[in-house]
Amino acid sequence: MSPEQIVEAALFASQTPLTARELARADDALDVRRVREALAALREHYDTDGRAFQVYQLGDGFQILTRPEFVPYLERFDSVPRPPTLSRAALETLAIIAYRQPIGRIEVEEIRGVASTSVLRTLQDWELIEVVGRGEGLGRPLLYGTTSRFLDHFALQSLDDLPGPEELSVALARTAPEASHTHAPAPRPEEPGAG
Amino acid sequence: MTAVPNRLPSQRTAQPFLVELDRFQGPLDLLLHLIRSQDIDIFDIPISTITRQFHEALTDGLDRLELDRAGEFLELAATLVHIKAQLLLPGRSDSEWEDDPRAELVRRLLEYELFQEIARTLGAAELERRRHMSKGFLPPKPPREADGRELATTLDDFLAVLGDIRGPDPVETHLAPIRIVPVEDKIIVIRRLLGENRRVPFHRLFDSWQERQHVVAALLACLELARQQLVRLEQVKRFGAIWLFGRRPGDGGKEIGEGAA
Numbered sequence: 219m220s221p222e223q224i225v226e227a228a229l230f231a232s233q234t235p236l237t238a239r240e241l242a243r244a245d246d247a248l249d250v251r252r253v254r255e256a257l258a259a260l261r262e263h264y265d266t267d268g269r270a271f272q273v274y275q276l277g278d279g280f281q282i283l284t285r286p287e288f289v290p291y292l293e294r295f296d297s298v299p300r301p302p303t304l305s306r307a308a309l310e311t312l313a314i315i316a317y318r319q320p321i322g323r324i325e326v327e328e329i330r331g332v333a334s335t336s337v338l339r340t341l342q343d344w345e346l347i348e349v350v351g352r353g354e355g356l357g358r359p360l361l362y363g364t365t366s367r368f369l370d371h372f373a374l375q376s377l378d379d380l381p382g383p384e385e386l387s388v389a390l391a392r393t394a395p396e397a398s399h400t401h402a403p404a405p406r407p408e409e410p411g412a413g
Numbered sequence: 414m415t416a417v418p419n420r421l422p423s424q425r426t427a428q429p430f431l432v433e434l435d436r437f438q439g440p441l442d443l444l445l446h447l448i449r450s451q452d453i454d455i456f457d458i459p460i461s462t463i464t465r466q467f468h469e470a471l472t473d474g475l476d477r478l479e480l481d482r483a484g485e486f487l488e489l490a491a492t493l494v495h496i497k498a499q500l501l502l503p504g505r506s507d508s509e510w511e512d513d514p515r516a517e518l519v520r521r522l523l524e525y526e527l528f529q530e531i532a533r534t535l536g537a538a539e540l541e542r543r544r545h546m547s548k549g550f551l552p553p554k555p556p557r558e559a560d561g562r563e564l565a566t567t568l569d570d571f572l573a574v575l576g577d578i579r580g581p582d583p584v585e586t587h588l589a590p591i592r593i594v595p596v597e598d599k600i601i602v603i604r605r606l607l608g609e610n611r612r613v614p615f616h617r618l619f620d621s622w623q624e625r626q627h628v629v630a631a632l633l634a635c636l637e638l639a640r641q642q643l644v645r646l647e648q649v650k651r652f653g654a655i656w657l658f659g660r661r662p663g664d665g666g667k668e669i670g671e672g673a674a
Contacts, residue, residue, distance in 0.1 A: 282548070284545060295551045309532035309539075313532040314528050329524055332439035
């Protein structure tokens with residue numbers, strides 16, 4: 219059996235993403251590097267063969283998923299209910315946590331300007347965020363961070379996939395400060411994953 | 414609510430920014446909307462105009478909001494008024510941005526706007542991700558009923574399944590005894606026993622039946638016979654055994670076993 223076939227069999231049989239390390243467990247001859255090579259070969263085959271599915275990376279895991287163009291066909295079946303799409307409030311809160319983690323509720327509310335207790339609870343219920351520690355301040359507030367399900371939910375491979383400051387400068391460039399205003403504090407997201 | 418100025422309806426309708434507060438995530442969202450939709454330079458916000466427009470929006474929708482949310486809008490309204498007041502104070506140098514009363518608000522607005530943009534990016538990524546299905550997206554389910562196909566089940570299959578079906582557990586019933594124990598029958602028993610024995614323990618009259626009815630009937634029979642002075646009841650101590658004695662000849666009463674019965 220080729221590594222490609224073994225990896226394919228494992229991915230096919232799994233309902234959840236498998237990491238390269240997990241996939242390597244399938245055979246003594248496999249290691250992470252060979253698994254990655256096999257994954258690349260698989261992806262290429264699926265593309266050239268025109269398969270309806272592809273190997274996608276979600277967080278640090280890999281999973282066989284259908285290609286997006288088949289949604290209209292699949293939606294005609296009684297499908298498994300999925301969590302609803304996130305509200306604007308939930309997306310805003312997640313964005314703040316993703317870039318500023320670990321971060322407490324008070325800091326999130328300072329940025330959003332609105333109370334955020336319930337939205338934080340919802341995000342926790344959906345396991346998109348989790349408590350990652352406690353702050354130093356009064357009452358040792360809970361600090362939140364994103365989870366691996368967060369990466370899966372947005373099909374991100376890692377936090378590095380989040381848009382960086384240079385990609386986000388568009389919104390700021392529209393009304394760039396004049397020369398006399400260069401001292402204006404422009405907010406920048408911290409380097410994702412730096413924490 | 415004192416922060417909301419009273420304005421005449423005619424003036425209000427003249428304003429181009431009638432906004433639904435519900436549409437906004439909060440006061441920063443509303444303020445950003447006012448600034449961006451009018452192409453206002455965020456580093457040179459005309460505080461007077463914006464404050465007025467902000468108040469306009471509140472006048473139209475504040476009372477429909479929950480108290481907590483309304484408070485959030487009012488807090489920013491107060492901040493705007495405060496900034497406006499500071500701008501009117503004399504002696505402020507125009508050169509340094511850090512000294513501008515608007516600086517902190519602008520910093521917050523830009524920061525919030527940045528995260529709004531990230532949120533939009535995430536929203537798009539979420540939609541794209543939802544277009545990929547994993548295994549199990551279509552759950553297995555039983556075929557629909559009555560789709561016109563013939564039944565592939567034989568009578569034997571049916572009966573086999575039927576045999577496997579456990580019926581309901583038998584209902585635990587308590588049958589109330591419908592047989593009434595006549596006192597007369599007990600009297601006959603007592604007479605017979607006393608004909609054979611000098612004395613008879615009371616419990617012997619009902620022991621073999623283990624039924625309350627027999628106890629009652631035996632007791633009534635004893636009392637009746639005692640009333641007729643055909644038996645004598647003896648109990649040595651309280652709750653002790655009760656003994657029945659037949660009236661012996663010479664006791665003055667009728668002899669048991671030959672009485673009226």
